[in-house]
Amino acid sequence: MPAPIETEALIIGAGPAGLFAVFQLGMAGARCHVADVLEHAGGQCVELYPGKPIFDIPAHPRITGQELVARLVEQAAPFEPVYHFGESADALERLDDGRFAVRMASGKVFHARVVVIAAGGGAIQPKKPPLRGIEAFEGVSVFYAVKDKEAFRGRDVMIAGGGDSALDWAIELAPIARGLTLIHRREEFRAAPETVRRMRALVAAGKMDFRLGQMRELIGESGALRAVKAAHGGETFEIPADRLLLFFGLTNKLGPIAKWGMEMEGGRIVVNTENFETSLPGVFAIGDVCVYPGKLKLILSGFHEAALMAQKAIGHVQPERHHAFVHSTSSDILAEKLKG
Amino acid sequence: MVKIIFTGPEGKSYEVDAEEGMTLMEAALKNMVPGIEADCGGACACATCHVYVAPEWQAKMPSLANRSEMEEDMLDFAFDVRENSRLSCQVKITADMDGMTVFIPEQQG
Ligand SMILES: Cc1cc2nc3c(=O)[nH]c(=O)nc-3n(C[C@H](O)[C@H](O)[C@H](O)COP(=O)(O)OP(=O)(O)OC[C@H]3O[C@@H](n4cnc5c(N)ncnc54)[C@H](O)[C@@H]3O)c2cc1C
Numbered sequence A: 001m002p003a004p005i006e007t008e009a010l011i012i013g014a015g016p017a018g019l020f021a022v023f024q025l026g027m028a029g030a031r032c033h034v035a036d037v038l039e040h041a042g043g044q045c046v047e048l049y050p051g052k053p054i055f056d057i058p059a060h061p062r063i064t065g066q067e068l069v070a071r072l073v074e075q076a077a078p079f080e081p082v083y084h085f086g087e088s089a090d091a092l093e094r095l096d097d098g099r100f101a102v103r104m105a106s107g108k109v110f111h112a113r114v115v116v117i118a119a120g121g122g123a124i125q126p127k128k129p130p131l132r133g134i135e136a137f138e139g140v141s142v143f144y145a146v147k148d149k150e151a152f153r154g155r156d157v158m159i160a161g162g163g164d165s166a167l168d169w170a171i172e173l174a175p176i177a178r179g180l181t182l183i184h185r186r187e188e189f190r191a192a193p194e195t196v197r198r199m200r201a202l203v204a205a206g207k208m209d210f211r212l213g214q215m216r217e218l219i220g221e222s223g224a225l226r227a228v229k230a231a232h233g234g235e236t237f238e239i240p241a242d243r244l245l246l247f248f249g250l251t252n253k254l255g256p257i258a259k260w261g262m263e264m265e266g267g268r269i270v271v272n273t274e275n276f277e278t279s280l281p282g283v284f285a286i287g288d289v290c291v292y293p294g295k296l297k298l299i300l301s302g303f304h305e306a307a308l309m310a311q312k313a314i315g316h317v318q319p320e321r322h323h324a325f326v327h328s329t330s331s332d333i334l335a336e337k338l339k340g
Numbered sequence B: 001m002v003k004i005i006f007t008g009p010e011g012k013s014y015e016v017d018a019e020e021g022m023t024l025m026e027a028a029l030k031n032m033v034p035g036i037e038a039d040c041g042g043a044c045a046c047a048t049c050h051v052y053v054a055p056e057w058q059a060k061m062p063s064l065a066n067r068s069e070m071e072e073d074m075l076d077f078a079f080d081v082r083e084n085s086r087l088s089c090q091v092k093i094t095a096d097m098d099g100m101t102v103f104i105p106e107q108q109g
C-alpha cells in the first residue's frame, strides 16, 4: 500500500470549475492536487464539445471549449497544481486530526485539509449496452475507445454505432483489420455526410461490411470473443469477430460521491451560497455538481462559486493565519508566482 | 388528469395521474417511476428516457410513432430500439392518452 498523498486541498474534477478553483485557492495561498477520471483536463468542454464555440464567457466574445480549457490550465499553472488523471474518487472519510482521507477507485489515497468537489454531472463514461456477461470481455476483446490502432491489426473487428466515432474508426481500421463489420440499427447515420460517403465507398469496394441490426449476445469464453449475435427485423444472425468496438455515446453518473453523507437534492450537492461549503464542514462543492435556489449550470457560475469557496476554504487549510481578501492586481502571492 | 401506466421490465406497473401538456418523462419523474433516468432533463440529448409504447396504443394513435429526426438520431444511443420506441421526453401527454401503457426497457443508456 503506497503512502497517502498529503495536500492542503484536493479538488475532484478538472473541468472549468475545478481548474479555476486551483487559481483561486492558489491566490489565497493553498497548494492543490486535482484528480479526474478522464485522461485530460477540461470536463464537459473538452470531452463533449471541444470544437464548439462558447459565446458567454465574459471578455471572450467567442472561444472554443478546448481553447478555454487551455487558458484555464495556463492560468492555474503558476500555482503548480499536481494533476492525477485516470483517477476516480470513491470514498471519503474524516481522520482523527480533522483532515479528510479520500480514496480513489485505484486504491490511491489523499489526505487533505479541504476537499473541493467539482465533479460536474459526474464521471463521464461510455454507455455500456445490456449484453449478458459483457464485463468479462471488456478490456480483453470489447473496447469503448481505440488506444492503440495496432491492437486491431489482423483481427476480425466489429464496430457498433452510427456516429462520427464509429464511422471514423471503421474507415481507419478497415485497411489493417482482417475483416471489419460495422453494425448499426438503421440506414441513416448521424456522422458527417462526407464520412458516411467514405464509409459507403469502402463497403462498395468490398473493403468492409455494413450490417443493419442490433446486438443481442456476445459469444466467446473467458473474455475472448468469437462472434456477436445480432438481430434485425425478426431475423437473427451471427457475425464472427474477435474485437468489438462500441460507440453508444457518453453518460455521466455522480456515483459514489452521492453517498458521502452530504445533503443532496435531485442528485446534486446542496451548498451554502455564501461559501459553497456542503453540509460536511471542510467539504465544498462548486460548478454543475452543486445546487442552490437559482443555480444555473454555466461555466460562469462555476468561476464565481470557486472564488467564494476559496475565501472560506483557506481558513480550513491554514487556520492559524489571518486571511484577508485581496485583488489579483495587488496579490503578493500571485506576483511572486508569476515572477517564476 | 390523464392516467398513464408505466410497466417496468420485471412487469411491475406504476399508475400515475399526469397533466395534459407535460411529457411522459416528466410524469414518470414526478411520480418517481424507476427506470426513467432523463439525465439531460428533457433536452433530447441523452436517450436515458427510452420507453416502448404499448402496441395497441400505437395502433390506436398512429401519431405516437412520429419520431422527429433529432429523436431518431438520439435513439442511436439507446439499446434495443424497436418500432414502438420513443424518448419519453419527446411525447406530450394529451387527453386521448388516458389509460395508455408504456413499457420501460431493461436498461437505459
Ligand atoms: C453541448 C454543451 C454545450 C454547452 N455550452 C455552454 C455554454 O455555451 N456556456 C456555458 O456557460 N456552459 C455551457 N455548457 C455547460 C458547461 O459545459 C458546464 O456548466 C461546465 O462544464 C461545468 O463545469 P464543471 O467543472 O462544474 O463540471 P464538468 O465540466 O462536468 O467537469 C467535471 C469533471 O469531474 C470529473 N469527475 C466527475 N466525477 C468524478 C470522480 N468521482 N472522480 C474523479 N473525477 C470525477 C469528470 O470526469 C469531469 O472531467 C455546455 C454543456 C454542453 C454539454
Ligand code: FES
Pocket: B025, B037, B038, B039, B040, B041, B042, B043, B044, B045, B046, B047, B048, B049, B074, B087, B088, B089, B090
Ligand atoms: S431526457 Fe434526455 S433524451 Fe429524454
